[in-house]
Structures are given as structure tokens and as C-alpha cells.
Amino acid sequence: MAFLSSLNGPTSKIKFLAKLTDFSSNALSLRRNLAVFESGYKCFGLKVDGKSLWESRVLHNSEQIEEFINVSDVPLLSSSEVFERLKEDREKRKGKQQFLAMYSSVFGGITTDPTTMVIPMDDHMVHRGHGVFDTAAIMDGEGSLRYWLSVGPGDFQLSPSGCKQSALYAIVIQDKTPLGREGVKVWTSTVPIKPPQFATMKSVNYLPNVLSKMEAEEKGGFAAIWLDEDGYIAEGPNMNVAFVTKENGLLMPSFDKILSGCTARRALSLSEGLVREGRISGIRVGNVTMEEGKQACEMMLIGSGILAKVGPVGQALLDLILDDMKFGPTDVRVPVPY
Numbered sequence: 001m002a003f004l005s006s007l008n009g010p011t012s013k014i015k016f017l018a019k020l021t022d023f024s025s026n027a028l029s030l031r032r033n034l035a036v037f038e039s040g041y042k043c044f045g046l047k048v049d050g051k052s053l054w055e056s057r058v059l060h061n062s063e064q065i066e067e068f069i070n071v072s073d074v075p076l077l078s079s080s081e082v083f084e085r086l087k088e089d090r091e092k093r094k095g096k097q098q099f100l101a102m103y104s105s106v107f108g109g110i111t112t113d114p115t116t117m118v119i120p121m122d123d124h125m126v127h128r129g130h131g132v133f134d135t136a137a138i139m140d141g142e143g144s145l146r147y148w149l150s151v152g153p154g155d156f157q158l159s160p161s162g163c164k165q166s167a168l169y170a171i172v173i174q175d176k177t178p179l180g181r182e183g184v185k186v187w188t189s190t191v192p193i194k195p196p197q198f199a200t201m202k203s204v205n206y207l208p209n210v211l212s213k214m215e216a217e218e219k220g221g222f223a224a225i226w227l228d229e230d231g232y233i234a235e236g237p238n239m240n241v242a243f244v245t246k247e248n249g250l251l252m253p254s255f256d257k258i259l260s261g262c263t264a265r266r267a268l269s270l271s272e273g274l275v276r277e278g279r280i281s282g283i284r285v286g287n288v289t290m291e292e293g294k295q296a297c298e299m300m301l302i303g304s305g306i307l308a309k310v311g312p313v314g315q316a317l318l319d320l321i322l323d324d325m326k327f328g329p330t331d332v333r334v335p336v337p338y
Contacts, residue, residue, distance in 0.1 A: 100174055104119065122155055135147075149166065150167045152165050186224065186299075188227065191208050196256065241253065251292065
């Protein structure tokens, strides 16, 4: 494929290879390449892979190029017009979540206008997925603080060598959706799980996670659960999983090949109190077979909260997590005045 900068003459004097097509119903595509050597406008029917029909125009001077461009219905907008259109679009897309504030190291401040909560297109986190993120729950504020660390803006190359400064973004999201306590349905995911090197890292490369979630929703479920390459239960698309065995023990998959979620690790720590109280028989972190999962008395999805069908251990662990968010030690929570 030739770039325009590599052409060694005006387009009217350059030979282009094209495959001509007759648009009649009984016509067959000509199986030969023909050279186009004409000035002015020429139109050809092109069949691409036997499917799409395209129109090709050969222009012989800059005036005709300008005329061709101007027939486009896409307007050239001023900065103020872009802002107004973004604002109108934002008003149309109001949902259950409210975006209260955003910090960006690019502009070095905080904005409370959702219209201006944007990041540069040339940020490598946008077009290369080169960044990491995490989420902190805001307990009494009914929301969360989500933050991203990116290699930063610079260019559209693959290498980040053109990015002169990393970037930090953070946004406060208010979400008044109540915690689900009635239970949810899960499926086994057919989407391949990420290799351990990437599964244990919370990067913005979430395409497998999204596809797994979509797969579950298409089947009428809430989430799809991954199995590792050895067939053991691994994790959900954005949550860890835990089980209560028939012997009343807490069982959680090992973190060797999956993300060790902050809430999951905290849940393990808090569950030690349930052992001391005799409410569970013990705690085991290791390989969990499909059979163990199916025979479990309770199953939990653990993320920024806990989704669990009503059960004594799941309810007790959820209460401990919620209490810990309010009154836990300062090394696991940060008081925020508001």
C-alpha cells in the first residue's frame, strides 16, 4: 500500500491498479488488473472480497480535490461548538451513575463538569492499553474513587518512547444502586482466561473480561466464571470468587494465576474472626475443582462489595466488610471529609 507522501507525481499522471466490475446482476468480476491512466474524474465499481461495492474517484488537481472534500456532510467545528455538542451529548446519556469530580495530571487540577472529564486521544492508555487502574469504595458517599496511571500522551506509535510524562487520572463516581442480596446466576466462561503474567495485573486491557461478561448476560446470567488452564476455578470478569463447603469451611482459589483483589484479601483476614467464633470451620486458599464449586453450600463474588445468595456465612462476611469500611483500622481505610 502506498502512502500519499510516497507518490512521485500528480494523481492524474500516476497509474493505479484496479479491478473493474460490471454492476449488472449477471456480471462477473474481471479477474485481471487494469491500469488507470486518465485525467479528471473517473468512477469505477470495485468489488472487495466479493462483498462491498466502492466508488473510486481520480482527481487531477487541487481544486477538484477541494470540491470533493466539501461535499462531505461532516462539519468543521470550532472549540466552543465541540464543547456545546459534548455537553448536549452528555445530557442525553444520564444514567444511574453520576460523575462528581475528575482529577487529571494533564491539566493539573479537578473539574466537576462531566463534559470536561476527558483524556487525550494520543494517551497510550487509550490506543495501546498501556496503563493500570484500581478502585476504592466510598462507603457513606455511596460511590467509588477510580484511578488510572497511564504512560501518558505523546503520539500514536506502539513504543511509549515518545511519551514524555506519565499521567494520573481519578474520578469520583456516585452510584446509588443497592447491593444485591438476592443472589445472581453465573456461567462457566468459554472466553480464554488471560495468562498469569497479565491476569495478576490490573491493567486496562479488559477485552477478555468484557467478552466474558457479555457472554453471561446473553445467557441471562450476571457473570461468567473462568477456569484456569488446568481446569480449576479461577475468578470472575472483575470479581474474585469464594465458596462455603459442606463442612462449613471458606474456600477461595489461589492468587497465583489470578488477580489478588484487595477486598478478597481483606475478606480472608476478617474471616479469621469467624473461625474463632466457630461460625466457619476453617479457611483454605488453593485449587478449587468444578465439583467442589457445584457442591458448595454458598458461593460469593467478591469485588468492591460482595454479591452472595442469602446464606449465613455470606451474610456474615458481607456485614464484616461493610463494618470494616466504616470502622476498620486506618491502614485499610482513609477518612474523606465531604
